[in-house]
Amino acid sequence: MASLRIPANIPLPEEDSEQLHKAFKGWGTNEGMIISILAHRNATQRSFIRAVYAANYNKDLLKELDKELSGDFERAVMLWTLDPTERDAYLVKESTKMFTANNWVLVEIACTRPALEFFKTKQAYQARHKTSLEEDVAYHTSGDIRKLLLPLVSTFRYDGNTDEVNVKLARSEAKILHKNITEKAYTDEDLIRILTTRSKAQINATLNHFKDNFGSSITNFLKEDSDDDYVQLLKTAIKCLTIPEKYFEKVLRRAINKMGTDEWALTRVVTTRAEVDMERIKEEYLRRNSIPLDRAIAKDTSGDYKDMLLALLGHDHA
Amino acid sequence: MASLRIPANIPLPEEDSEQLHKAFKGWGTNEGMIISILAHRNATQRSFIRAVYAANYNKDLLKELDKELSGDFERAVMLWTLDPTERDAYLVKESTKMFTANNWVLVEIACTRPALEFFKTKQAYQARHKTSLEEDVAYHTSGDIRKLLLPLVSTFRYDGNTDEVNVKLARSEAKILHKNITEKAYTDEDLIRILTTRSKAQINATLNHFKDNFGSSITNFLKEDSDDDYVQLLKTAIKCLTIPEKYFEKVLRRAINKMGTDEWALTRVVTTRAEVDMERIKEEYLRRNSIPLDRAIAKDTSGDYKDMLLALLGHDHA
Numbered sequence: 001m002a003s004l005r006i007p008a009n010i011p012l013p014e015e016d017s018e019q020l021h022k023a024f025k026g027w028g029t030n031e032g033m034i035i036s037i038l039a040h041r042n043a044t045q046r047s048f049i050r051a052v053y054a055a056n057y058n059k060d061l062l063k064e065l066d067k068e069l070s071g072d073f074e075r076a077v078m079l080w081t082l083d084p085t086e087r088d089a090y091l092v093k094e095s096t097k098m099f100t101a102n103n104w105v106l107v108e109i110a111c112t113r114p115a116l117e118f119f120k121t122k123q124a125y126q127a128r129h130k131t132s133l134e135e136d137v138a139y140h141t142s143g144d145i146r147k148l149l150l151p152l153v154s155t156f157r158y159d160g161n162t163d164e165v166n167v168k169l170a171r172s173e174a175k176i177l178h179k180n181i182t183e184k185a186y187t188d189e190d191l192i193r194i195l196t197t198r199s200k201a202q203i204n205a206t207l208n209h210f211k212d213n214f215g216s217s218i219t220n221f222l223k224e225d226s227d228d229d230y231v232q233l234l235k236t237a238i239k240c241l242t243i244p245e246k247y248f249e250k251v252l253r254r255a256i257n258k259m260g261t262d263e264w265a266l267t268r269v270v271t272t273r274a275e276v277d278m279e280r281i282k283e284e285y286l287r288r289n290s291i292p293l294d295r296a297i298a299k300d301t302s303g304d305y306k307d308m309l310l311a312l313l314g315h316d317h318a
Numbered sequence: 319m320a321s322l323r324i325p326a327n328i329p330l331p332e333e334d335s336e337q338l339h340k341a342f343k344g345w346g347t348n349e350g351m352i353i354s355i356l357a358h359r360n361a362t363q364r365s366f367i368r369a370v371y372a373a374n375y376n377k378d379l380l381k382e383l384d385k386e387l388s389g390d391f392e393r394a395v396m397l398w399t400l401d402p403t404e405r406d407a408y409l410v411k412e413s414t415k416m417f418t419a420n421n422w423v424l425v426e427i428a429c430t431r432p433a434l435e436f437f438k439t440k441q442a443y444q445a446r447h448k449t450s451l452e453e454d455v456a457y458h459t460s461g462d463i464r465k466l467l468l469p470l471v472s473t474f475r476y477d478g479n480t481d482e483v484n485v486k487l488a489r490s491e492a493k494i495l496h497k498n499i500t501e502k503a504y505t506d507e508d509l510i511r512i513l514t515t516r517s518k519a520q521i522n523a524t525l526n527h528f529k530d531n532f533g534s535s536i537t538n539f540l541k542e543d544s545d546d547d548y549v550q551l552l553k554t555a556i557k558c559l560t561i562p563e564k565y566f567e568k569v570l571r572r573a574i575n576k577m578g579t580d581e582w583a584l585t586r587v588v589t590t591r592a593e594v595d596m597e598r599i600k601e602e603y604l605r606r607n608s609i610p611l612d613r614a615i616a617k618d619t620s621g622d623y624k625d626m627l628l629a630l631l632g633h634d635h636a
Contacts, residue, residue: 130482132473132475132476133474134515135476146507151452151472154469155453160449197450
């Protein structure tokens with residue numbers, strides 16, 4: 001469930017555009033106005049506002065925001081304002097660049113998005129960069145990391161539901177996984193094949209069989225080797241595929257508890273999940289940390305940035 | 319260029335449906351009528367006919383054809399009548415089944431279709447089979463074959479044009495390929511990465527550099543090991559990606575020259591290329607075999623099957 005709050009009576013995109021245009025004018029920028037509008041519109045509404053703004057003022061709203069805002073607040077507003085697949089294309093591009101390379105972000109986006117949405121991200125990526133995500137990921141990685149990462153970003157997974165699970169297959173593939181994990185054959189081709197090509201519902205069934213038959217979850221088995229970068233990535237992929245809300249809770253927990261908050265991770269998770277499953281993530285956060293997520297974020301951030309994140313978390317009233 | 323001939327004045331789908339309905343009725347089937355209609359309508363027109371047929375007679379045209387026709391003629395009419403991406407989904411499914419497994423067909427379809435069209439085939443495949451093409455291919459193959467085949471069917475390649483080629487990259491990747499090929503490291507990760515992720519325009523530029531700098535084409539270098547199944551598949555992929563019309567010419571040549579024509583290959587190539595590039599393939603065929611393709615096919619086939627293929631080749635008048 002989304003945390004985003006949209007007012008009962010939504011102004012026309014023309015009115016929103018006019019208010020935003022006013023917010024940029026004169027001395028200083030009216031950040032509160034920007035938050036009160038953009039942080040309370042869904043993806044379709046935001047894209048209408050961008051289109052109307054371009055038509056009425058002959059300017060790109062994103063470029064205006066870029067000019068007027070700065071720092072973490074700017075990044076949060078920019079990421080949020082982008083269309084979800086454009087935003088993911090932006091984030092994955094960032095993750096393949098030299099100084100911002102981050103395989104975790106790639107795994108997160110490839111494994112938590114519905115298959116068709118991730119495909120649209122790949123189309124947006126190609127339209128913008130004139131290369132495919134696959135060739136850039138393949139070119140910038142190597143060895144075992146590539147063996148896992150490339151199929152994760154390449155395959156068009158079937159978004160099957162639990163009715164469509166093949167129980168016999170789940171049982172036999174649980175055995176394959178168990179054999180590989182106990183032999184520490186973490187880069188085994190079959191292990192990678194199962195995790196990178198099967199539907200999420202099927203993988204979930206397989207991992208349930210694993211747990212039932214072998215006494216512990218696969219991620220528990222992986223714990224003892226979790227110093228290894230590859231094993232960490234493998235664990236991340238498994239969590240993102242099967243328990244995304246717990247994965248996101250952990251990213252938030254680490255971002256907030258870190259000495260000097262990790263604003264990039266915080267901004268990324270809040271802007272990408274506010275319209276999707278943030279309410280579930282908030283539940284997980286409260287359960288695991290005994291403090292509500294919004295309070296934890298309010299303690300760790302300040303100013304417009306804080307207001308923007310809290311608005312996306314559904315904190316203030318639209 | 320397509321070989322398909324469409325009449326200047328196309329009857330309404332209602333009229334075509336009525337004629338087809340009549341062709342199925344009474345004693346015997348009017349095969350000539352079926353050919354004269356279906357073999358002279360493009361994909362959009364055929365899909366309209368199917369929709370109108372279903373609405374007016376409450377029957378699936380494909381099932382009617384299946385009931386009324388048989389043998390090679392049936393297969394040709396059925397494959398042709400399907401929507402191109404449905405047809406490809408059908409062909410790739412057939413290629414992963416136990417008794418009809420055929421990795422060449424998979425490579426052909428994955429490497430000769432535009433990226434978005436192949437993606438739509440994967441969607442059609444999922445809608446029909448409730449599994450992804452990737453998981454089925456990965457499950458039914460192993461070893462080196464899988465290493466090559468899985469990324470070929472997985473990646474969403476960028477359909478770039480020649481303006482977008484990165485010349486520096488082409489030069490450096492030509493060197494990588496040459497090093498691997500001369501060391502007979504045909505399953506090298508970088509070699510597979512380049513061929514499975516780069517755009518066709520980029521691969522073409524890379525292979526041109528290869529030829530210019532190393533005196534011979536990459537496929538010539540591969541010739542000495544062409545007894546090997548994997549190397550053959552690699553050569554097939556390279557040809558399909560860069561010179562599809564020559565690849566198809568060869569498939570047709572082999573299908574026709576074989577003791578007992580290979581009707582499956584013949585039907586597949588004619589039905590899948592008639593609306594795409596059959597005129598180019600005919601040119602290649604004539605140049606290589608000194609006999610026009612339609613004459614070679616007419617000598618090797620007979621009856622309604624022959625008439626259907628020749629109609630798709632543009633032989634008779636619509």
